[in-house]
Amino acid sequence: MPVPTVMTLYRLGGMVGAVGFLDWVMLVAYFVLLVVIGVQTMRKVKSEEDFAVAGNRIIWPVFFGSLAASFLGGGASMGVAGKTFSDGYVYMFAFFGYAVSFLLVGLFVAPRLKRYAGAHTVGDIMHEHYGKPGRLLTGVLSILLCAGILGAQALAIGTVVNATLDLPQGPSIAVGMAVVVLYSSFGGAWAVIQTDMLQFVFLGVFIPVTLVLALREAGGPAEMVNSLPDAHLTFGGDYTLATFIGLFIAFLLGETLVPPYAQRTFSTPDSKHARRGFALTGVFAFLFYFVAATLGLVALVLYPDIEPDQAMPTLVTNLVPAGLMGLVVAALLAVVMSTASSYLNAAAVAFVKDVYQPLAPGGLSMRRKLTLERALTLLVGVLATGFALVVPSIVDALIYAYSFWAPTIVIPLLIAVLLGSRSRTAALAAIVSGAAATLIWLVWFQERTGLDPIVVGAGANLVAFVVAHTLTRSRNRETGDRGVTTAAGPS
Amino acid sequence: SILLYGIPALVIATTLYTGLLGFKFYVAE
Numbered sequence: 001m002p003v004p005t006v007m008t009l010y011r012l013g014g015m016v017g018a019v020g021f022l023d024w025v026m027l028v029a030y031f032v033l034l035v036v037i038g039v040q041t042m043r044k045v046k047s048e049e050d051f052a053v054a055g056n057r058i059i060w061p062v063f064f065g066s067l068a069a070s071f072l073g074g075g076a077s078m079g080v081a082g083k084t085f086s087d088g089y090v091y092m093f094a095f096f097g098y099a100v101s102f103l104l105v106g107l108f109v110a111p112r113l114k115r116y117a118g119a120h121t122v123g124d125i126m127h128e129h130y131g132k133p134g135r136l137l138t139g140v141l142s143i144l145l146c147a148g149i150l151g152a153q154a155l156a157i158g159t160v161v162n163a164t165l166d167l168p169q170g171p172s173i174a175v176g177m178a179v180v181v182l183y184s185s186f187g188g189a190w191a192v193i194q195t196d197m198l199q200f201v202f203l204g205v206f207i208p209v210t211l212v213l214a215l216r217e218a219g220g221p222a223e224m225v226n227s228l229p230d231a232h233l234t235f236g237g238d239y240t241l242a243t244f245i246g247l248f249i250a251f252l253l254g255e256t257l258v259p260p261y262a263q264r265t266f267s268t269p270d271s272k273h274a275r276r277g278f279a280l281t282g283v284f285a286f287l288f289y290f291v292a293a294t295l296g297l298v299a300l301v302l303y304p305d306i307e308p309d310q311a312m313p314t315l316v317t318n319l320v321p322a323g324l325m326g327l328v329v330a331a332l333l334a335v336v337m338s339t340a341s342s343y344l345n346a347a348a349v350a351f352v353k354d355v356y357q358p359l360a361p362g363g364l365s366m367r368r369k370l371t372l373e374r375a376l377t378l379l380v381g382v383l384a385t386g387f388a389l390v391v392p393s394i395v396d397a398l399i400y401a402y403s404f405w406a407p408t409i410v411i412p413l414l415i416a417v418l419l420g421s422r423s424r425t426a427a428l429a430a431i432v433s434g435a436a437a438t439l440i441w442l443v444w445f446q447e448r449t450g451l452d453p454i455v456v457g458a459g460a461n462l463v464a465f466v467v468a469h470t471l472t473r474s475r476n477r478e479t480g481d482r483g484v485t486t487a488a489g490p491s
Numbered sequence: 492s493i494l495l496y497g498i499p500a501l502v503i504a505t506t507l508y509t510g511l512l513g514f515k516f517y518v519a520e
Contacts, residue, residue, distance in 0.1 A: 057520060061513055062513050200506065200509065201507070204503065204510075212496065221496065224495070284502070288502060291499055294495060
């Protein structure tokens with residue numbers, strides 16, 4: 001008879017998978033801490049700049065930790081574990097596209113964002129280079145994208161609680177989102193960033209701890225690796241080269257400078273802090289994806305018959321001992337809630353700065369802008385929670401906005417920041433072409449080809465920008481409609 | 492073993508160090 005491991009003994013004692021009093025204390029303490037941070041940061045918020053970008057006072061370690069918590073959502077943890085369970089490490093290698101994107105943006109783009117004094121949103125940059133239409137289009141898409149991701153994270157709260165604690169999804173979503181909306185409305189970016197830091201510590205400690213526990217249960221690393229199908233460990237797996245490249249490019253471009261990440265970059269004091277924090281997030285993402293992917297593979301060894309998307313929750317409910325369970329569930333909730341609060345804050349700020357303010361007659365006072373952003377945080381949070389609870393199909397529809405970000409905004413934005421282009425015609429042509437190509441591909445060709453519409457849309461966007469820019473270049477030179485940005489964006 | 496235990500350990504160490512710097516910032520700011 002094999003010698004029972006510590007974990008086996010735990011399970012024999014009925015200790016594993018059960019949620020004890022101590023676990024509930026840990027979970028309640030986690031939620032109370034979030035609210036306390038929200039209340040304590042409230043007094044830091046005296047202006048719209050405090051609410052949107054924490055007064056530009058966020059130093060690189062806090063920028064890094066909070067950005068990593070915002071960036072590593074349900075997809076990067078439970079999603080990667082589930083897909084690696086079914087496809088092998090090849091999915092992780094494709095998913096590295098996100099980490100590469102963060103690394104490149106951190107090194108080459110994020111420092112330049114700090115040249116736009118007073119900027120809070122992507123719309124501020126687009127306005128500086130491409131005028132009011134650029135801001136409005138960016139603003140509308142920012143709001144739709146943020147609302148979609150927010151709704152998806154709300155649904156994920158229900159999934160996590162239901163899968164690990166066996167509680168009903170509806171009340172779980174309501175309680176989790178109420179806490180998110182509460183601290184985001186009170187403390188704005190200050191609360192979101194500081195709670196993100198707490199959530200970063202939870203997810204960065206207890207998800208790797210879960211992997212160590214799981215590896216011990218699987219008999220150690222060598223035993224685990226020997227139990228896996230060979231294809232699960234190779235770089236290419238069972239993917240064709242075209243599938244791999246398509247996925248990698250979709251991940252590389254998909255979340256580039258989405259509103260919460262750009263807004264978080266604006267909260268740093270200078271370009272040095274922006275570069276270091278953003279690039280470090282990319283490095284950390286490589287390591288975190290490896291941990292999440294390996295959790296999926298351990299689940300495959302231990303529980304080969306489960307559904308892939310149950311890989312991480314199954315490991316947690318079966319292997320984590322009572323006493324630690326509350327902290328691990330808090331870590332899974334931290335992954336989801338930190339992403340939700342960042343997108344909620346970004347949606348409210350984008351609405352006020354990029355849509356309401358440009359269209360409001362006579363401008364807005366500082367106090368009124370702050371009040372509006374608080375009210376909108378509350379409204380968007382309540383609406384997203386309501387949709388997730390009552391009509392989740394609306395959340396599904398809003399998530400499509402995510403597919404349109406890279407094919408419309410990213411390329412004109414990068415060309416503006418890196419090359420200083422001010423060709424309004426080229427930008428609008430690129431946005432329209434990218435959106436049209438994405439929509440056509442999404443509706444008619446994605447299922448037939450398997451190629452992500454982000455790749456096709458971004459390609460159409462780039463071609464349209466270059467063609468329109470070339471056609472209008474001579475006119476632009478005459479009118480001085482092109483230059484390198486050195487000055488502030490509008491605020 | 493180096494990879495499968497080392498990388499989680501590196502993630503935990505990075506997180507705790509960053510968390511400590513973040514806590515100092517929170518106390519000060």
